[in-house]
Amino acid sequence: MDPSAVRYAETHEWVAVDGDVATVGISDFAVRELNDVTYLELPAVGQQVKAGDSVGVIESVKAASDIYTPVSGEIVEVNQPVSENFDALADDPFGAGWLFRVRMSNPEEVDRLMDRAAYDEHCRRQQQ
Amino acid sequence: MNDPDSANAALLHTPLHDWHVHQGARLVDFAGWHMPLQYTSIIAEHHAVRTAAGLFDVGHMGRLEIAGPDAAAFLDRLVTRRCGDMATGRIRYALLTNDRGGTIDDVLVYRLPDRFLVVCNAANRPRVLRWLDAHREQVSATLTDRTEATFMLALQGPRALEIARDVLGSAVAALRYYHGRSVVWDGQSVLVSRTGYTGEDGIEAIVDADAALALWSALWEAGRNRGLMPAGLGARDTLRLEAGMPLYGHELTEKIDPLTAGLEFAVDLDKDFVGRDALRTIAERGPQRTRVGLSLDSRRIARQGCAVFPADGNERIGEVTSGTFSPTLQRSIAMAYVPRSFAETGTRLRVDIRGRYETATVCPLPFYRRPRSSNG
Numbered sequence A: 001m002d003p004s005a006v007r008y009a010e011t012h013e014w015v016a017v018d019g020d021v022a023t024v025g026i027s028d029f030a031v032r033e034l035n036d037v038t039y040l041e042l043p044a045v046g047q048q049v050k051a052g053d054s055v056g057v058i059e060s061v062k063a064a065s066d067i068y069t070p071v072s073g074e075i076v077e078v079n080q081p082v083s084e085n086f087d088a089l090a091d092d093p094f095g096a097g098w099l100f101r102v103r104m105s106n107p108e109e110v111d112r113l114m115d116r117a118a119y120d121e122h123c124r125r126q127q128q
Numbered sequence B: 001m002n003d004p005d006s007a008n009a010a011l012l013h014t015p016l017h018d019w020h021v022h023q024g025a026r027l028v029d030f031a032g033w034h035m036p037l038q039y040t041s042i043i044a045e046h047h048a049v050r051t052a053a054g055l056f057d058v059g060h061m062g063r064l065e066i067a068g069p070d071a072a073a074f075l076d077r078l079v080t081r082r083c084g085d086m087a088t089g090r091i092r093y094a095l096l097t098n099d100r101g102g103t104i105d106d107v108l109v110y111r112l113p114d115r116f117l118v119v120c121n122a123a124n125r126p127r128v129l130r131w132l133d134a135h136r137e138q139v140s141a142t143l144t145d146r147t148e149a150t151f152m153l154a155l156q157g158p159r160a161l162e163i164a165r166d167v168l169g170s171a172v173a174a175l176r177y178y179h180g181r182s183v184v185w186d187g188q189s190v191l192v193s194r195t196g197y198t199g200e201d202g203i204e205a206i207v208d209a210d211a212a213l214a215l216w217s218a219l220w221e222a223g224r225n226r227g228l229m230p231a232g233l234g235a236r237d238t239l240r241l242e243a244g245m246p247l248y249g250h251e252l253t254e255k256i257d258p259l260t261a262g263l264e265f266a267v268d269l270d271k272d273f274v275g276r277d278a279l280r281t282i283a284e285r286g287p288q289r290t291r292v293g294l295s296l297d298s299r300r301i302a303r304q305g306c307a308v309f310p311a312d313g314n315e316r317i318g319e320v321t322s323g324t325f326s327p328t329l330q331r332s333i334a335m336a337y338v339p340r341s342f343a344e345t346g347t348r349l350r351v352d353i354r355g356r357y358e359t360a361t362v363c364p365l366p367f368y369r370r371p372r373s374s375n376g
Helices: A028-034 A080-084 A087-091 A107-112 A116-127 B017-022 B042-051 B071-076 B122-134 B160-168 B209-226 B233-242 B276-285
Strands: A013-018 A021-026 A037-041 A054-060 A064-068 A073-078 A100-104 B026-030 B033-038 B053-057 B062-067 B091-097 B103-112 B115-120 B142-145 B150-156 B180-185 B188-193 B202-208 B228-231 B289-296 B307-310 B318-326 B331-339 B348-353 B356-363
Touching: A013 A107, A028 A087, A037 A080, A037 A087, A080 A087, A100 A107, B017 B026, B017 B033, B017 B209, B033 B042, B033 B233, B042 B053, B042 B228, B042 B233, B053 B209, B062 B071, B062 B122, B071 B115, B103 B122, B103 B188, B115 B122, B122 B142, B150 B160, B150 B209, B160 B180, B160 B188, B160 B202, B160 B209, B188 B209, B202 B209, B209 B228, B233 B318, B233 B331, B289 B318, B289 B348, B331 B348
Parallel strands: B053 B228
Antiparallel strands: A013 A021, A021 A100, A037 A054, A054 A064, A073 A100, B026 B033, B053 B150, B062 B115, B062 B142, B091 B103, B103 B115, B150 B202, B180 B188, B188 B202, B289 B331, B289 B356, B307 B318, B307 B348, B318 B331, B348 B356
C-alpha cells in the first residue's frame, strides 16, 4: 500500500478501499511513537462495528492504546499472523502489517478521513 | 547552555546531550532534564545490557556533597542507616524519611576521603537539598550541589567490567560491590563505583562536566565491538523492574515508608534518625501492606495506578506501582502494594487493566537474578 494513497483517521489508523471492503492498519507515525509493540488484540471476524468504535488494543513498553475502526460495517478478515509476530507492524505498516478488513455499510465515511498531507500536519501538531 | 528559542529551553542538558541528538536518540523531558528515552529500541537496549553491556547517561541524578567537621553526624541524623562511620571508599544504599516515616528519597551515600557524596533522584534534588539544608542549623557542615558541574554515567552488563578496565585500568575491575575509588584518567580524576540499577554487574562513574564527552567516547570506542549499546531511560526502567528495584514516584513516595516497601535491610531502627520513631511503630505492628511482584497471565501490561482485586472478590485491595513487558522473561510483570494477607507467593489476584480484569500470580522479587558466573 502506498502511504500517500490511503486515508487516515485522527486516531492514527489508515484505510485503503477496494470496492466495498476497507483494509485498516496503524500508521507508520503511530508505530514509531509506540515502539516495541508487546501486545495486539484484533476484532473478531463477523463482528458488526460502527465508525469510531474501539475494536482492538495495541500495547508497547511505553503505552497502551485502543484501535478504532474508521469505518462502519462487518469485520470480514483479520491479520492473524501479525498478532503473533509484531515485526510487520514496524517493518511494513502499510503492507504485511495491516490489521483487519471491514465490509463497509457506509463507504462515504472514507471521505471524512484525512489525506497524507493533512495527516502529516495532524502528527506535527500532536508532537508539539 | 540551552537555546532560549527552542521549545525545550527550560530543560537541563547533560554534557552528552549533543551526542545523544547526533545518535538520533528520542529525547524526552525527564524530571526537568532533556534525556534519551531510547536510541534504537528499548527492548534491543535491554537485551544488550543483559547479554553484553549498555552505556547510560545518568547525568540527571543529583550529586550533593557534604563536608565539614560535623558531616558524618549531620548525615546520620537523616539517613535510615549508619553511613557516618563507613570506611573510605564504601557506598551504602539508604533512605531519607520524614517524621512520619514516609520516604523523601532513596539515595546512595559514598564515603570519600574528605567528604560524603549523596546521589539522589533527579526529580527529588530540590526537595532533598531543602530537606538537608533545613536540618543543617547548629552543625558545622557544608552542602554543595555538584550536579551540574559534574557528569555521571553507568556502564552495565556482563562485559561492563572488562570494558571499564580497558579504559580506566585494573583498579576498577578489582573494586568490590558497593565500593568506589578515584582513578586518574587522561589527567582527570574519575570517581568509579561498583554500583548500578539494572541487576547486572557494572560500574558508575562521575567526572567533571568538561571531561564527560571524552570519557563517554573512550568507553564507547572500547565497547562498541563487544556488543555495547548506548541505552536510554526506557531500558533503564525495564531493567530495574526485572531486578525488583524500587523507583521513587512509583514504589516509594512520601506516603510509602521503607518497611512497607520491603527495604528493611536499609533501615537501622537502633540508630536515631528523623522518622525512626514512626518506623519503629510500623515495625512493631507490622506494615499493613507490602510490595509484591506480580506475574500476569496475559501479555498486557499492568501500569502504575491499575487496581488490584482478589481472584474471587470485587473489593479493591491494592494498586500497581510499575509494570512492563519483561524482555528477558517474555511475560508481563508488575510491582504492586497489597495487604499482607494477599502477599504470599502463589496467591492469585486480578488486575484491572483499562477496564478489563487480567489474572496474575504473586511471585518473589526480583523477577530476574543475573547468573552467578558474572558476579565478579
